[in-house]
Amino acid sequence: MAIQKKAPPASARPAQRAAAPAGAARPNxxxxxxxxxxxxxxxxxxxxxxxxxxxxxxxARFCEWDYNGSIDHPVLALCVSIDYTDPATGKPAQADQxxxxxxxxxxxPSDDGTHAVAVAGAKGLAGGTNAALFLxxxxxxxxxxxxxxxxxxxxxxxxxxxxxxxxQPKRGAQITGKTQSGYDATVALVTKIHRMPWExxxxxxxxxxxxxxxxxxxTSTARSAPTTSRTAAPPQxxxxxxxxxxxxxxxxxxVLQNKGGKVIKTSIPPGSFKxxxxxxxxxxxxxxxxxxxxxxxxxxxxxxxxxxxxxxxxA
Amino acid sequence: xxxVELDPENLESLAVRQGGYRSPGxxxxxxxxxxxxxxxxxxxxxxxxxxxxxxxxxxxxxxxSGGWAWEEIIREGIVRAGGGPLYGDRFISPGELxxxxxxxxxxxxxxxxxxxxxxxxxxxSSSRPLDPDFWHWLVxxxxxxxxxxxxxxxxxxxxxxxxxRESGPQYRPYRLEFTKLEIDDNWKMLTGHARSKxxxx
Numbered sequence: 001m002a003i004q005k006k007a008p009p010a011s012a013r014p015a016q017r018a019a020a021p022a023g024a025a026r027p028n029x030x031x032x033x034x035x036x037x038x039x040x041x042x043x044x045x046x047x048x049x050x051x052x053x054x055x056x057x058x059x060a061r062f063c064e065w066d067y068n069g070s071i072d073h074p075v076l077a078l079c080v081s082i083d084y085t086d087p088a089t090g091k092p093a094q095a096d097q098x099x100x101x102x103x104x105x106x107x108x109p110s111d112d113g114t115h116a117v118a119v120a121g122a123k124g125l126a127g128g129t130n131a132a133l134f135l136x137x138x139x140x141x142x143x144x145x146x147x148x149x150x151x152x153x154x155x156x157x158x159x160x161x162x163x164x165x166x167x168q169p170k171r172g173a174q175i176t177g178k179t180q181s182g183y184d185a186t187v188a189l190v191t192k193i194h195r196m197p198w199e200x201x202x203x204x205x206x207x208x209x210x211x212x213x214x215x216x217x218x219t220s221t222a223r224s225a226p227t228t229s230r231t232a233a234p235p236q237x238x239x240x241x242x243x244x245x246x247x248x249x250x251x252x253x254x255v256l257q258n259k260g261g262k263v264i265k266t267s268i269p270p271g272s273f274k275x276x277x278x279x280x281x282x283x284x285x286x287x288x289x290x291x292x293x294x295x296x297x298x299x300x301x302x303x304x305x306x307x308x309x310x311x312x313x314x315a
Numbered sequence: 316x317x318x319v320e321l322d323p324e325n326l327e328s329l330a331v332r333q334g335g336y337r338s339p340g341x342x343x344x345x346x347x348x349x350x351x352x353x354x355x356x357x358x359x360x361x362x363x364x365x366x367x368x369x370x371x372x373x374x375x376x377x378x379x380s381g382g383w384a385w386e387e388i389i390r391e392g393i394v395r396a397g398g399g400p401l402y403g404d405r406f407i408s409p410g411e412l413x414x415x416x417x418x419x420x421x422x423x424x425x426x427x428x429x430x431x432x433x434x435x436x437x438x439x440s441s442s443r444p445l446d447p448d449f450w451h452w453l454v455x456x457x458x459x460x461x462x463x464x465x466x467x468x469x470x471x472x473x474x475x476x477x478x479x480r481e482s483g484p485q486y487r488p489y490r491l492e493f494t495k496l497e498i499d500d501n502w503k504m505l506t507g508h509a510r511s512k513x514x515x516x
Binding site: 001003266269270273280281282283284286287289290 | 409464491
């Protein structure tokens with residue numbers, strides 16, 4: 001370590017503490033949805049979690065969501081508005097289920113919410129998110145993936161299916177598979193499709209749904225997730241490393257674009273830090289972007305070349 | 316003259332500390348360093364904060380608040396000396412960062428030269444060398460460098476009692492430069508200790 005003791009500067013440079021990273025400044029493009037009741041277990045005061053019930057997807061749209069204010073910046077979420085028959089009353093009921101879909105630094109919702117629009121070159125939704133689990137469960141039950149076309153999630157509108165709650169997979173050190181209250185975190189997945197949106201014959205069983213009790217705070221017994229005979233396929237990368245690499249690559253591509261297609265390695269952190277504002281993984285991503293091995297190996301997949309000093313966009 | 320002693324007020328209430336999010340759990344850079352000191356360098360003298368008595372916590376809080384106040388003073392001084400908002404993008408308060416499961420909150424980052432900015436206030440003598448007498452500062456700074464992928468830092472120290480001789484209070488800024496190996500070895504030490512305590516996987 002070299003220590004250079006310096007005299008106090010004659011004229012100190014002006015400075016101002018930057019505001020805390022605030023993705024929250026971004027206006028919500030799906031504000032009306034955010035006013036609906038949340039099914040997030042953390043927000044429950046009474047009632048219960050939708051579980052083991054037949055539902056009709058009234059609409060599926062991407063939106064920004066801040067877990068009803070419980071996190072400091074909104075994330076991308078898939079909001080699935082569903083109609084079902086309340087087994088307690090036998091009357092029609094509606095609910096919204098939010099499935100987190102990753103950071104807004106990778107994708108933002110389109111104006112109409114039907115698409116997730118890539119930011120900085122991201123290719124696909126993060127594989128381990130609840131939204132990915134939900135979509136995978138729909139596909140696993142026979143929904144043709146090509147029906148999503150260019151990524152239009154409204155293709156699910158009108159789907160009639162059965163959902164069950166299953167335990168969320170653990171996702172590395174930061175996400176433990178528990179809610180903040182210590183309960184097992186669960187996610188509502190499609191376990192059977194009764195009718196595709198484009199089908200007309202109605203064969204939907206009536207009733208059959210139940211509401212599992214909401215977790216009551218203060219109890220020492222963790223609520224176990226209901227078991228299902230069929231569950232969604234596990235995410236291919238539970239640790240999220242692949243997602244992190246993809247996110248880092250997207251950031252680097254954006255930096256390259258801002259810098260005219262070429263950037264020296266030491267300028268990558270300053271060039272990317274603003275793009276990472278509010279990103280909980282920014283330190284991990286910064287370290288990836290400083291890693292010669294990553295810069296050298298990932299370039300072939302994402303379109304850049306690294307000579308040990310400079311990263312250049314591939315021709 | 317009439318002297319009326321007012322109710323005592325902790326330094327903590329005088330120093331305006333900007334609120335920031337702090338992740339729960341013990342896996343914070345400062346906690347890990349304290350734990351290493353308690354286990355190796357000063358056995359039993361750096362107990363976990365939660366194990367301190369009420370008086371010890373208050374005393375520690377007053378010292379800590381002195382550091383916060385120092386940071387506030389420097390910041391205001393720098394802003395007043397120059398263009399203020401015109402330079403708002405240069406000095407960033409990055410907030411809490413997380414790497415390998417360990418959290419840390421650097422004071423500032425100078426985006427112009429990608430240099431960590433740290434503020435310290437101490438009642439120890441300025442005649443002491445940074446290394447090894449302020450070992451915990453250097454470990455902390457190297458950890459933040461790792462988190463921000465930078466290799467140098469500006470350390471602005473306010474020695475409240477100077478050199479305990481004729482100096483009076485002293486302000487000494489330093490520029491610290493580290494090798495990548497120093498930063499990586501330091502991070503291995505921290506993650507290794509945190510892992511051994513079961514704080515990270």
